[in-house]
Amino acid sequence: MSKRTRFQYFVAEQRGTTKTITESTTLTKANIHDDGNSFIKINGAYTLTLPAAETALAGDTVIVAGNNASSKVAVVAGFGGGGGSYDTITAGAYGAIKFWCDGSYWYALSEAVASS
Amino acid sequence: MKRTRFKYFIAEKRGTTLSKTASYSLTAANILQDGYSFIKLSNNATLTLPAASIELKGCSLLVFSVDQGVVYVSGGYGGGGVNKDTVSIGKKETVEFWCDGTYWYALSTNIGAAGSSSSSSSSSSSSSSSSSSSSSSSSSSFSSSSSSSSSSSSSSSSSSSSSSSSSFSSSSSSSSSG
Numbered sequence: 001m002s003k004r005t006r007f008q009y010f011v012a013e014q015r016g017t018t019k020t021i022t023e024s025t026t027l028t029k030a031n032i033h034d035d036g037n038s039f040i041k042i043n044g045a046y047t048l049t050l051p052a053a054e055t056a057l058a059g060d061t062v063i064v065a066g067n068n069a070s071s072k073v074a075v076v077a078g079f080g081g082g083g084g085s086y087d088t089i090t091a092g093a094y095g096a097i098k099f100w101c102d103g104s105y106w107y108a109l110s111e112a113v114a115s116s
Numbered sequence: 117m118k119r120t121r122f123k124y125f126i127a128e129k130r131g132t133t134l135s136k137t138a139s140y141s142l143t144a145a146n147i148l149q150d151g152y153s154f155i156k157l158s159n160n161a162t163l164t165l166p167a168a169s170i171e172l173k174g175c176s177l178l179v180f181s182v183d184q185g186v187v188y189v190s191g192g193y194g195g196g197g198v199n200k201d202t203v204s205i206g207k208k209e210t211v212e213f214w215c216d217g218t219y220w221y222a223l224s225t226n227i228g229a230a231g232s233s234s235s236s237s238s239s240s241s242s243s244s245s246s247s248s249s250s251s252s253s254s255s256s257s258f259s260s261s262s263s264s265s266s267s268s269s270s271s272s273s274s275s276s277s278s279s280s281s282s283s284f285s286s287s288s289s290s291s292s293s294g
Contacts, residue, residue, distance in 0.1 A: 094195075
């Protein structure tokens with residue numbers, strides 16, 4: 001067997017406590033850093049808003065899963081700083097999206113970004 | 117702050133590549149013991165993921181398709197059932213899969229049903245191309261017993277653990293062909 005250090009199975013990837021939202025919710029930095037929520041399930045036609053990007057969030061990733069065609073994720077100022085035309089993503093029914101923050105902006109990985 | 121959450125691990129190198137030119141069922145041992153977390157598919161092969169289990173919690177896989185590959189999981193992605201059990205990966209595209217211990221999730225891609233042609237690979241890198249809609253209205257619900265309590269958690273110890281026995285209780289019978 002090869003080098004375990006290369007594996008992705010760190011505790012970080014386990015993503016701690018799952019947070020399930022049943023109404024539109026704004027995630028906070030404390031949710032991520034203090035509560036350990038980095039895997040969020042949207043239960044219904046609701047929108048999860050990510051916290052404003054800031055240095056303290058640099059390097060953080062969050063995975064969001066939806067179970068409704070209108071399960072969405074939003075961020076103020078847009079993904080990658082794209083502004084209001086690029087501030088919302090639909091996770092959809094059983095879709096899942098990974099987000100990453102560079103300290104200035106949130107980025108949606110491999111996903112089309114649209115307007116709210 | 118918890119540095120263990122950062123993504124900058126050597127782990128991102130993902131070790132030995134597993135290349136498959138024919139359909140293949142990946143096993144938990146392939147992931148946990150052999151260390152495969154990057155799989156290359158060619159010749160339109162179908163890769164079947166192992167059933168999600170607690171030992172696979174936190175595992176992620178990158179699957180690259182040389183041609184037009186398919187990645188299937190029994191029970192469906194996110195517990196979406198048979199209408200959400202297949203991901204088609206377009207030529208030269210890569211999709212990440214992640215397991216929460218209960219289900220596999222396909223990150224940022226459209227999910228379809230095995231046997232139907234509804235699935236489609238997602239977007240290009242440019243961010244144009246239209247969304248990942250994904251059909252089926254779904255009357256499903258996440259039943260999470262986890263809840264986010266544990267606010268105490270001090271830094272260092274990377275919180276985590278937690279059972280997060282969340283589960284998609286999917287009653288989605290949604291249509292879509294078969």
